Amino acid sequence: MSLDLKAVWLILLCLSVQLSLFAQEPTPPASGENVTLNGYVKDAGSGETLIGVNIYIKELDKGTATNVYGFYSLSIPPGTYNIDFSYLGYQNQTKTLELKANQSLDIELGEEAAALEEVIVVGEREDNNVTNSEMSTNKMDIQTIQKLPALLGEVDVVRSIQLLPGVTTVGEGATGFNVRGGSIDQNLMLLDEAPVYNSSHLFGFFSVYNPDAIKDVKLYKGGIPARYGGRLSSILDVRMKEGNSKRFSGSGGIGFIFSRLALEGPILKDKASFIVAARRSYIDILARPFLNDDLSGTALNFYDLTLKANYKINNKNRVYLSGYLGRDNFRFGDDAGFNWGNATTTLRWNHLFSDKLFSNFTAYYSNYDYELNFGDDLENRFDWNANIINYSLKPEFSWFLTPDNLVTFGGQGIVYVFEPGNAIGVSEGESNDISLNKRYAFEGSIFIENEQTINSRLTLHYGLRWSYFNYMGEGRAYEYEEGTPGIRREAVSFEDFDQWESIQTYNYLEPRASIKYQLNKSTSLKASYNRMAQYLHLVSNTTASTPVDVWTPSTNNIKPQLADQVALGYFKNFKNNTFVTSAEIYYKDFQNMVEYIDGADLLLNEFLEGDLLTGDGRAYGFELQIEKKKGRLTGWMSYTLARTERRVDGINNNDWYASRFDQTHNFSTTLFYDLNKRWSLSANFVLNSGTPATFPTNNFELQGYIIPNNSNSTRNNVRIPVYHRLDISATLQGKKREGKRWSGNWVFSVYNIYSRRNPFTIYFQQQDLRPANGDPIQTEAVRLSVVGNFIPSVAYNFNF
């Protein structure tokens, strides 16, 4: 057995040891010892568990919050306490308890009855922003996302996230987002813990997350806890609803792009529930009049299906099964087809080993694949598909040691199977298989972290993650010549490896820490550091990532990417937490980022590694956010001043250059206003510096072609013009009818209301017109605006 396989076993062994250690039931407390209060907090209406509910004991000035499964646990001395449960948008509850022994207390919180009447919310702990040790994180509840003015009326998680400070995008239609100078593959996008490898529908216009099925969205940009890993720049943790466990209900809507329907309800009352949410686009139906009749075989649609079921076996055990299946499907007659999609399945088991030890075991499967084919007939055709599949096991334990210490530990093992390209070309009946070999890898990690309250002012959150990567056979590993940076390197030798045999291994220790120091009741200072390692790379050289971009593992030639980030923050709330503000500065250092030689051939290339370059990156910035949380007018403003740079041997004369998504200034405002009981308005305004692009300086003529040239060989030497845009929307709430469960609302929105033609890119070309013989060819600069006009839309949403 190789050394590397031993490491794999070591991880598994560690995990099983942890299990057995904690499997024993702790004995009841002796007198004088602490007792434990624990339970779940749920929504009174739907039975959904609530994430991040604050539990606060006035007498002790101590508290905790529910975890992602709605579970909390507090170990405190026996006594009589007033316990506050508070959650924004819900009525607070205070329970008075005489606590003598360990006790379970499940709470159901009711939604605020009429949000419009001046409800004075007295939740003392709505100052999470200030009191929590978390920084560089943004939480967005689905209600907020649903109120935002949306492109074509389609509520979208990823587009909403782009309004947060520190988050940028290269433009409309681009997949994913960039966090603090990170590329799009540096975001770990989770859906119920399973990673989604391509988050987009219709290229990048809409995301895979169906708003009807989503409960909670949290984005970690920095101070990332040790339990997360595998990507450098952010974690987008999206949690799905469990489904109404009280009664059967549904929601849905009809918009310009999608029709949506979600059904949820109890399978066994208060024991088991389900949710099924589906969406389908009908662009093909809308586009039909614009297409010629002869395109009968044409399809263009995308759909997704999100489902989840859970079963509460008893108070100690609960299982969840969730799945996602989505597909974008384009077919052009019988001639050519293109489709892509993700499929994920997550099975989770929550188990309470004791009152203080909560555990979750996750097993998931995730698959992203695409398929392209074209050709007239069987004699002349080309078929191409590629995928990335992974299987993972992930135990995680939360040990509510004392109210002042919450220890979380666990690990993860992921097996990857990459099929970078299976392709067969047939020419006049002679076929040629030009498929690339499969690649295999294992990624393992173990972590431990502790959230420790030292005193009422000082909170620490520290942890350590050890990650390990094994690029395994069977496969062929190439060695490449040294070569000149920026020029294609040829393979000089290769070695074949057997199944499971290690080709290359890597491991890193990833320390994480954050600290909060409370200056006063409404003000705190925070600092954090995190190191992240990333073993997977999305090979993409285009401005917006395409669905055919391929994920590749770290290999003997591609090193893992690393990032170190430090951040400092100042958090202050005003007017009884009506205004929540934060200011942060960060500095991030990247190593081994993947770049590409000029003219790199990234697809179906056995010798891809010879076309890759590695370089360093750095990103720094200042982020400011002001949020108004209460009243008829709510919303936030965010401003980011930032710089994102790369330095790669072989690009830009080996000097630092601004990355493609560098935006010096990024300002956005999002406002919500409740006009009266039925009408509410929202608006958002975005103003960004133009992103950098590479423009030519000169041209030369060769064989009748005009070839552009940048005589300085600089990358991203020009900025495209400033981007700005205003969107508005108005929601009309349908009349509530006595005794009727059905309620609906109409959403009218206008995207880009003043029709600005924001450039996505500017490119240079010979004039399209074929000049008369002998006339010189003209060159021109062309601005591409993805959204060239204002886009009005109407959507109808309903609940029952």
Next chain:
Amino acid sequence: MSIYKTINTSKITSFAALLIVLLFASCTDVIDVELQEGEVQLSVDAWINDKAETQVVRLRLSRPYFDTQSIDPVTGASVVITDNEGSAFVFTDVNNDGDYTWEPPNGQTFGEIGNSYTLAIETDGQRYTATSSMNRVVTIDSITQEFRDAELGDVEGIYAEFFARDFEGLDDCYWIKTFKNGRFLNKPQELNIAYDAGFSAGAEVDGLIFIPPIRDAINRIPDGADDAVDDSDVPPWAPGDSIFVEIHSIPVDAFTFLEQARRQMTIGDAGIFAEPLANVPTNIINEDANSTEKALGYFCVSAVSSLGRRIEEE
């Protein structure tokens, strides 16, 4: 397999573009842009072949990107091509316009298949050299025509294909040039090159008949102008048109050059999926590696085969 990729993704992106136009009113417009000033460089256009005609090496200075009118010839240079057998071909600037020419003597042509060639240019105190070789070229077996129904983006009408079989053995590269009624189809999108019978190295489509997208790329690409001559409502060929196809053998490095040149010239076609603009590498090397004077352009030697026909009534 970048050719498949090129063909596929161009079709897909054009489709995506259509979608995006419908949904989002996306648009392109020509704008004024101020560009950074660059340095003027020597540009060499030296594509030599074995056709029985005057061979030309053009020496020019590069121009600001938007200037395509001015011609800045480099005169007074010495331009000589030598082969591995010691023969020298002296190119002279007869009209003093930067076009250095060599006239094949009666009944002869330039070069011989299998030979390698070195171009040497001396100008302004600098000496530049470049090497190439004349490789074997396949013959065109046939040019066919067929009437096709409309497909996405293509009108119904007559379309042509050519048939030729790649040599056994890797790394034969070809530039397929098409002439419609005597006029070279010279749009960057019409630049048709093959690596063996397919699109790129590593594809190993060796010894086959050229794959369909290459066979098909002799049909002109319409332009956006509404002139009823070359716009998208007009099929590429009409009865009576003459179609003439030349295959130029090119060395692998010239294939790479043309492929990259095409990428840079057609970068806008990829829309939001465009790669960053990059300089196309040259094989014109200043012998003084420390000199700051660098040249642009390319030297390539080809053997040529050709076939023509007249388009018939369907």
